[in-house]
């Protein structure tokens with residue numbers, strides 16, 4: 444699954460060496476980044492002209508914090524290929540004025556030409572980025588308050604619940620939908636229910652990812668467990 448995803452990303456990079464890649468973090472993506480790094484080592488696919496924009500970042504975490512998305516993407520990808528760091532962008536969760544940072548990030552994405560290919564994972568409730576059920580399909584980059592269930596689920600990574608960030612910055616759903624191509628990766632039994640709902644084709648803000656049904660160029664790569672409830 445990860446190799447397949449890496450093949451599609453490699454194809455994009457080879458066809459358009461100055462592509463803008465939209466990146467995601469999370470467990471599902473780790474294998475894909477590892478496969479890209481393998482390909483870089485074996486075939487020397489170059490990222491010298493690539494620009495990247497990440498979907499999201501916690502507010503208040505230093506980039507060096509092991510749970511920050513800066514730390515994740517540096518460790519899994521940027522530090523292992525030849526991409527110049529000044530061509531990689533993530534929302535700045537330490538900005539003094541977070542509202543202004545959201546607007547800045549949205550205009551930055553536009554300035555660099557928008558994403559040619561956006562990598563996406565999906566939450567069990569259908570979230571994409573940090574866009575939880577109920578988020579407007581018109582939303583651009585914005586601040587989100589993290590649901591207490593999500594904070595509890597993440598508390599094991601932060602030792603104490605009080606240390607889990609309360610807010611994050613995320614690309615909005617409209618931001619994501621502007622990407623020319625979207626690659627959704629889904630793995631595991633826990634995602635089977637949401638994938639089955641996604642494939643009914645019904646579009647509702649209660650399932651943020653359902654908007655992908657209206658995008659002209661989406662590829663879904665899923666494993667058998669994730670597809671096990673599809674009829």
Ligand code: F6R
Pocket residue numbers: 466467468469470471472498499563564565566570571572573
């Ligand atoms: C991460 C992100 C999230 C994850 C989603 C799935 O940048 O935006 O929406 O893609 O929560 O996470 P995993 O892959 O850990 O199940």
